[in-house]
Every structure is written in structure tokens, then in C-alpha cells.
Amino acid sequence: MIDTSAWTQFGRSDNAEFFEVEPGILAVVPFDGCDDNEETARASIRIQLEYLRARQKRAGILVFMDHILSQSAAAREVYKTEPDPAFQACFALVGGTTFGRAVGSFFIGIHPPRVPTRLFATLSEALAWARLTVGPS
Numbered sequence: 189m190i191d192t193s194a195w196t197q198f199g200r201s202d203n204a205e206f207f208e209v210e211p212g213i214l215a216v217v218p219f220d221g222c223d224d225n226e227e228t229a230r231a232s233i234r235i236q237l238e239y240l241r242a243r244q245k246r247a248g249i250l251v252f253m254d255h256i257l258s259q260s261a262a263a264r265e266v267y268k269t270e271p272d273p274a275f276q277a278c279f280a281l282v283g284g285t286t287f288g289r290a291v292g293s294f295f296i297g298i299h300p301p302r303v304p305t306r307l308f309a310t311l312s313e314a315l316a317w318a319r320l321t322v323g324p325s
Contacts, residue, residue: 190217190252199235203228206235212322213315215250222255226262233270240275248318249276253283271303278321279305280314
């Protein structure tokens with residue numbers, strides 16, 4: 189279970205909730221057992237970019253992979269082509285389970301996004317890398 193109680197929720201899609209963890213760091217928390225398809229991927233990118241553009245801020249994005257049951261090739265293509273590096277500094281994929289890490293590894297290996305993307309076993313590792321990648325605000 190991901191403790192989001194100290195984070196500020198700013199959005200919700202059909203398969204995930206979106207939070208500001210701290211200035212410069214956002215989190216995508218998929219619903220347990222969700223599927224990620226082209227439509228939900230587009231919604232995810234849109235929600236993130238609307239939030240960041242409205243504030244004229246750049247952020248690292250933490251994505252919790254363990255709850256995703258499946259991800260379509262069309263969703264991976266959206267994540268590859270639609271992020272805006274001017275606002276989305278990086279994607280730090282958090283996958284602690286074997287399945288979560290497999291989905292994350294496949295995503296990075298087959299369809300690497302336009303922004304730096306790495307897979308981490310823990311939130312603390314992902315957060316440290318995202319902070320470094322975003323840099324001072």
C-alpha cells in the first residue's frame with residue numbers, strides 16, 4: 189500500500205490518482221489491478237501536463253508500476269511520444285514486485301520515453317533520482 193496521506197491530490201483518471209509529492213515531484217498511483225491502454229495513457233499525460241503548464245513548473249514523475257495488471261502497446265507508444273521534456277523532467281518507475289519490475293523493464297527497453305526514465309525497487313531510490321534529475325527549482 190502506498191501512503192499518499194502527506195501528498196496533495198490534483199487529479200484522477202479512470203485508472204489512477206495523481207499527486208504532488210513535493211515541489212518538483214509528482215506521483216502517478218494506478219488503481220490496484222488496473223489496465224493501461226491508449227486512452228488512459230493519454231489521460232495520464234494530459235493531467236500531468238495541464239497541472240504543470242498551469243503553474244509553469246517542471247517536475248519529475250514517480251510512477252508506481254506494481255498495481256498495473258496490463259499495459260497495451262498503444263499505451264507504451266503514448267508514453268514514448270507524448271511527454272513534454274519542458275515540463276516532465278523524468279519518469280522514475282517504482283516496481284517492487286517481480287511483475288511490476290517486468291512491466292517497467294519492458295516499457296523502458298522496448299519503448300523508451302522522450303525523457304529520462306529509470307526503474308527503481310523503492311520509493312526512496314526513485315525520489316532521490318527524480319530530485320537530482322529535476323535539479324533546483
